[in-house]
Amino acid sequence: CTSVVAEDSNGHLFHARNLDFGLFMGWDVRNKSWLMTEKLRPLVVNVDFQRNNKTVFKSTSFAGYVGMLTGIHPHAFTLTMNERFSLDGGYIGIMEWILGKRDGMWMSFLTRSVLENATSYEEAKQKLSQTKLLAPAYFILGGNQTGQGCVITRSRVLSLDIWEWSLTTNYDHWKEPLFLDDRRTPAMKCMNQTTRANISPKTLYDVLSTKPVLNKLTTYTTLMDVSEGRLESYIRDCPDPCMPW
């Protein structure tokens, strides 16, 4: 995955993401694509969650999946989650849960709960950084005021780091990404080339359409504008030549 929170020169905040999923879950040799990614694409839906006929939050999700990976609480904050791989991973959290230790929260349920119940950037940041989880994760949070954007790097128990303002893929920002999977450098290069004056949903879509930021695992691209309360999503494909991840 690649997530970006960016601000234009007028202080207008935008949040965009590519959701990449399906690595090593079957490779279709004939079509040169990941089986799981292909099966997920038709399931992508945009959902407007309403209470009393009013929008509470909007999300891009998968039909049948009740947690959230991408969403906007209009006029308050935007949130995306990127996968964080660790030996102390979610399977340990699940084992603990089965054995009766249930003080952690399922990651996607926390994300949905925050989108549904938090009413400000600060409240969302506090919940995402302090709630004990079953699995490690990166939470990318954008606010509605200038300077409000951060990447929260989570282990299952702790908030390891809160990095104000930037772009993240699936690696800790203080470490070099795996040399075979460096989407951060090209994405950063394109963001720098775009310049702050030209930041918009249109230019963020351009960044997320540049290979290898766009790759064979990319299922959808979502663009969010917090002050307009707007979320738009597009199902993606990456024709050859294209990196498998």
Add this chain to the structure above:
Amino acid sequence: RPQFVPPYTEECRSGMYPPKGPTFKGAVTWYTVNLDLPPAKRWTDVMSDKKDDVSVSSRGKNLANAFVPSGKLLDIVDRDLPLLLDTLPFPFNEEIRGISAASGVPLGEVLLFNIFYEVFTA
């Protein structure tokens, strides 16, 4: 040219929006989920619309069979995983139950689909 050798890094793209061309496979459909409804009923419309096009079941099976091709893992998913459902927090457990009922997909497979993130972070 660098875009023809791995990792196929391109010059930064421009003019891609509005989405079109070979990297765009379609717009995403909007649905409304009414949070005033009982949790088991909230996803009925979405699942009614999607169940004929795409089987969530095949996704669960692929997921399980990718790791244990014999199908034994899927047996466990169908037989034992639903026991976990009642331990999940409300309203998510009820929503998952509703999705299974609306789609006809076994409960264990819907549950596996909903916890795949936790399973695959190793």
